[in-house]
Amino acid sequence: MSLYNRSSLIQVPSLYKDGTLVSTIPEDRSGDFTVARGSNLSATRVNKDGYIEKGYENLLLQSNSFDTLPWRNANAIPTSGQSGYDGSNNAWLLQANVTGQNFRYYDISVSSVYTISIYAKAGTTNWFFFYAVNGTGAWFDLGNGVVGTLNSGVVSSSIESVGDGWYRCSATYNGSLSSMRVYLSDGNNNVNATTGANIYIQDAMLNQGLVAYPYVETTTAPVAGGILEDMPRLDYHDPDSPNPKSFPALLLEPQRTNSLAQSEYFDGYYANFGGVSFDTNTSETLSPEGLYNATKLISSTNNTQQAIYKNITLATPTLTCYAKAAEYTSFTLKLSGAVACSFTLTGNGSTGYNPGVSAQSIEPVGNGWYKCSISATTNSVYAWISMSAGNLQGDGTSGIYIWGAQLEQGSYPTSYIPTYGTSQTRLGDSFQNDTNTSPLGTIGQGTWFVELQKLGDDLNQALYLAPTTSNAQQIRLHFDAQNARFRDARNGYLTIGGGVDIKTSMTKMALSIDTTSSIAKVYANGSQLGSDYTLQANPFEFSRIVAEGRGFILKQSLFFPTALSDDECIALTTIS
Numbered sequence: 001m002s003l004y005n006r007s008s009l010i011q012v013p014s015l016y017k018d019g020t021l022v023s024t025i026p027e028d029r030s031g032d033f034t035v036a037r038g039s040n041l042s043a044t045r046v047n048k049d050g051y052i053e054k055g056y057e058n059l060l061l062q063s064n065s066f067d068t069l070p071w072r073n074a075n076a077i078p079t080s081g082q083s084g085y086d087g088s089n090n091a092w093l094l095q096a097n098v099t100g101q102n103f104r105y106y107d108i109s110v111s112s113v114y115t116i117s118i119y120a121k122a123g124t125t126n127w128f129f130f131y132a133v134n135g136t137g138a139w140f141d142l143g144n145g146v147v148g149t150l151n152s153g154v155v156s157s158s159i160e161s162v163g164d165g166w167y168r169c170s171a172t173y174n175g176s177l178s179s180m181r182v183y184l185s186d187g188n189n190n191v192n193a194t195t196g197a198n199i200y201i202q203d204a205m206l207n208q209g210l211v212a213y214p215y216v217e218t219t220t221a222p223v224a225g226g227i228l229e230d231m232p233r234l235d236y237h238d239p240d241s242p243n244p245k246s247f248p249a250l251l252l253e254p255q256r257t258n259s260l261a262q263s264e265y266f267d268g269y270y271a272n273f274g275g276v277s278f279d280t281n282t283s284e285t286l287s288p289e290g291l292y293n294a295t296k297l298i299s300s301t302n303n304t305q306q307a308i309y310k311n312i313t314l315a316t317p318t319l320t321c322y323a324k325a326a327e328y329t330s331f332t333l334k335l336s337g338a339v340a341c342s343f344t345l346t347g348n349g350s351t352g353y354n355p356g357v358s359a360q361s362i363e364p365v366g367n368g369w370y371k372c373s374i375s376a377t378t379n380s381v382y383a384w385i386s387m388s389a390g391n392l393q394g395d396g397t398s399g400i401y402i403w404g405a406q407l408e409q410g411s412y413p414t415s416y417i418p419t420y421g422t423s424q425t426r427l428g429d430s431f432q433n434d435t436n437t438s439p440l441g442t443i444g445q446g447t448w449f450v451e452l453q454k455l456g457d458d459l460n461q462a463l464y465l466a467p468t469t470s471n472a473q474q475i476r477l478h479f480d481a482q483n484a485r486f487r488d489a490r491n492g493y494l495t496i497g498g499g500v501d502i503k504t505s506m507t508k509m510a511l512s513i514d515t516t517s518s519i520a521k522v523y524a525n526g527s528q529l530g531s532d533y534t535l536q537a538n539p540f541e542f543s544r545i546v547a548e549g550r551g552f553i554l555k556q557s558l559f560f561p562t563a564l565s566d567d568e569c570i571a572l573t574t575i576s
Helices: 565-573
Strands: 009-011 032-036 044-046 051-059 071-076 076-082 091-096 103-122 127-132 137-142 146-150 154-163 166-185 198-208 224-227 247-253 256-258 271-273 277-280 295-298 309-316 315-324 330-336 339-344 350-351 359-365 370-373 381-386 401-408 424-427 432-435 446-454 461-465 477-481 483-488 507-514 520-524 544-548 552-559
Touching: 051 295, 071 076, 076 103, 076 166, 076 198, 091 166, 091 315, 103 127, 137 154, 137 166, 146 154, 166 198, 166 424, 309 401, 315 330, 315 381, 339 359, 339 370, 350 359, 370 461, 381 401, 446 461, 446 477, 446 565, 461 552, 477 507, 483 507, 483 520, 520 565, 544 552
Parallel strands: none
Antiparallel strands: 009 552, 032 432, 044 051, 051 198, 051 224, 071 103, 076 091, 091 198, 103 166, 103 198, 127 137, 127 166, 137 146, 154 166, 247 552, 256 401, 256 424, 271 309, 277 295, 295 401, 309 381, 315 370, 315 401, 330 339, 330 381, 339 350, 359 370, 432 544, 446 507, 446 552, 461 477, 461 544, 477 483, 507 520
């Protein structure tokens, strides 16, 4: 019989839904774990394609019911039941009722960086106009699939063919939006249409950020997509390679806040040093998100530092920014004039020039991008992103690509927290299985196996076997700065066996408790750690497994209802 078949609980992160991490064994779902992070959309993960995946929301209500409030009419008449871009009959014919201005409108209040989008197809006219922000907007030519005139205030726009004459048209704005309107138009830069002019429309969306995210339909409330509030973050990130892992691990991090209010839109929020310019949503490269929402930071013709920065004071700061070489291959991050580090954006990446930096890292993440970070033990004065460590004679066209800036309080960088006009907090991850239905029962012996890796230097317990009664023993997997060790939490937190480095690489650990012999043993990476541990008088009572976000990734966790032998524990923990 396979050793795995003898387990009463197998958690190998692979299947999930919002709020639940599914266990392989037992098959009756009694071993599933409840995942909690809180009601926010600030968490991200690296998906199986190697791209950063985040949450988003469609803020428009009745997103495909254009005859229903809060949509209102100004001479443009919608008719439902039309053939849509998706093969349905859910599209609408929008037709001008008078000669002049004809539009549907939606009053809504949002601010900062946002993108509005709609699917559209030409009818008797090829043109329509997206209006927002006090007259700011973009025209679209549905006959030729091109963007027309852009008013001031439009950060960028796009028109993407989705087949059969349909296009997804989007426009990105930075400012305050009070009303969104879809105008029928007789031509470019024209807000008027002739009576009877019409187009087809379907599936409108308004989301924060520089690009239109995959459409999610709404009725009476906003609807989220992507990484949802309590969705387990099954992360495919491989810190040793720019390529994603074949199988994910569960990402569990502490609460962190990105203090930079604009993590992706760099033109305006940051102070400009040296006269640099910006190609926002550059078409020259995909971002680490796999979208065209990166920025090219372009040098001026001045002989000076070419940089952007934001004055922020933060204790024990870590500054992170994703960067990719364009014409320039060097890149610098600063937290003050005395805390700086330069990065070389080629090969595996390298660092240099790091006065005052307590830690720095550069990690290739694919497609020429690098995640660059610096940390300091003193307060930050500003977050500084530069194309060079010193002065640079720019030419007005050369630059580097940047995306995803983050300034957080902590001694190491965590996963990306996107912001769109205000700082955002990602609450700490946690999970546990239900005490009342746990396959562990309330047994007093067994073998607990985990495979995990530490990401930072957070301390204290990360995983623990919890009892249902207060007088029973509790076992905790405790984190030191570098190591992990099992501890007897009901007997002065005594270490069982010994500790092992779990920060350098993925580590396999097992704790075997035999109440017959009153002995507990710890194994790691194919060897027993330290000496046997004599159990105390109070019984162990394992009823549930609990995890807290302490900056680690969990690849698997198993529980066996018996104490496995030495040979079995060694085989179980051997790194293949």
